[in-house]
Amino acid sequence: MRDLKTFIQDFGWPRIIIFLFLVFLFIMAPFVGVRLDASISDVLNRFGQYAILVLAMVPMIQSGCGLNFGLALGIVAGLLGATLSLQFELRGFLGFFGAIALASPFAVLFGWLYGKLLNKVKGEEMTIAMYIGFSFIMFMCIMWLILPYNNPTMIWGYAGKGLRTTITVEGYWLKILNNFLAIKIGQFFVFPTGLILFVGLCAFLMWVFLRSRTGTAMTAVGSNPDFARASGVDVDHMRTISVIISTFLGAVGIIVYQQSFGFIQLYTAPGPMVFPAVAAILIGGASINKASMVNVIVGTFLFQGLLTMTPSVINSVLQTDMSEVIRIIVSNGMILYALTRKIKVSK
């Protein structure tokens, strides 16, 4: 009984309510005429789309930089990689991994600068990260208009310059991971094996990294910077590394998202990608200074499950689309909950 109580306290009421609500939605689904197998397939797909963006939150949380509201920098690096890969006409797996490779230098550069900056503003990281992200998105909006891309599938037809707001990756690397070894059962259920495998690989690498020498030092910096400094860890260096990894994962995450979603979305699109990632890891049980792989997987699954199931189930019941409002309330409510909780010293 005590165990249950402490478990609930640690896990937090909001998460339990969300979990029960999701279970309820799955139970309700068949009764309102929503196919369960199609729904599960959707949830798996969306889980894969978003998981790496959520994973990108982990290093910065661990190193004490807080929630990465500046993930947009990584996403923009990913957009640069993806558009360059299309510009060079790279297709198939070469195109997908080419996009990641082309995004890497940008991600490392942005992450390094961003990390240096965050080291100068310890304690105010989150608010500043948010505005750095916003202003960088706006700066890139100008860049998308004037960078000299010239692949006709990507630029505005009549002007002959400036990238389109959405660019299809069809014919390049559309669903390259989703379709890899995909298992099709029946008419509606597809298990996106390649996608899930890739997510699993990334999560595993992160897990190994966090247990490596550098990873342990990073966690030490996050738990107690003074203690870490006393034991000879370079605090600022560790924080910078965590920001670079986070930014890089943001870039990989958006490319994975694009290959599944089918489109590269430019201009102001990166902005709304950040908050769902933050909300997801918090729903998974992370706090603003502690996160694990379990948090990532559980959180992404719960949050994306909720986003997939509410429109279909609630719409069938109420005959109206409340999903947007529910999404706003749940995701921001969750972030708010995490911010207002007393930060517990890690056990």
Add this chain to the structure above:
Amino acid sequence: MSAQNTPQNKFLKFLTQNAVVIIFVIITAVAIPPSGLSLPYILQEVITRLGRNSFLVLALLLPIYAGMGLNFGMTLGAMAGQIGLIFAVNFGIANWQGLLFALLVGLPISVLLGYICGLVMNKAKGREMVTGYILAFFINGIYQFFVLYMLGSVIPIRNPAIVLSRGYGIRNTLNLESVRQSLDNIFMLRIGGFAIPVVTFLIIALLCVFIVWFKKTKLGQDMRAVGQDMGVAEASGIPVEKTRIVAILISTVLACAGQIIFLQNMGNLATYNAHDQTGFFAVAAILVGGASVTRASIANVFIGVILLHAMFIVSPLAGQKLFGSAMIGEYFRQFIGYGVIALSLVLYAYRTRKAAAEARLSLRGGPAGANGASNGSGSGTNGGAK
């Protein structure tokens, strides 16, 4: 440190302290000639926008005095004001009476929301800004739920013109014809080709007087004490949490009134996103005016509104002329808006850390230079586990 007062150092200090203002004056000045706009036109636009925006920006002052940073939660008040206006249009109350009615409806809502906002921020000390920002998003969800689903179904709406065709929920754009510029037009002074909305400016002036007076009251003094150092304030018997709630509450109520003034000038209400940018514009304005997270004055508000909006007026046209694309100007002005907020927050956080380091140094018996360090320790220089 001994050479602290040489002219060169003074000049450098002036530069760093006013970096944001200086950058802004330069950008705007450079952008005016290519925009091709005449100075009288720009001046008239600035006057209009001063009347439209100043009240909202003034609402930010009290939380800054109380050490709670820039109140991104002011959006809550804006939403309350919008609900008030929706009801004023619903009941067909026109002219300034309609605005008064909107204020009366918005007031209790903004008091409630302000109180909630204060409670939440007391649970997130040291992270007020990001918390306020997220809280605004969260309440936005509830606002949408209320306006889109409750109005017209649970709460009856009499005026069918403002209801969506499906029978409930308010339309995306609300025409505020009945109250349009009713405050500005009570007495519009026209001199030399300029139109000046006297009553609006009078109200803004009254608010300034109120703020100056409020700072001298017991509560105002308490608020500044809390802003200086919560621990010391608590020890000297000031109810810290209550004082912080009052600061946020007043700010929210002022934002409610400010949004009503803003919207009566605009003349229509984008029901679901008019409040999205309220906090952003207000915060950008006060920072452009030279305020920081812990220090702001009434002068900062007016300088900021003038500079920010002068740039907003000229940048799209300047972008069109310089780059051949109005979109570039549009993106540029948003880039500058967000960039200014980021830059001032960075400069502030950097300075706080530096001051703290100097203070540490002076404790060790190093050269004194810690006079400025007492300020701004309230926002926590170290986000570590506590």
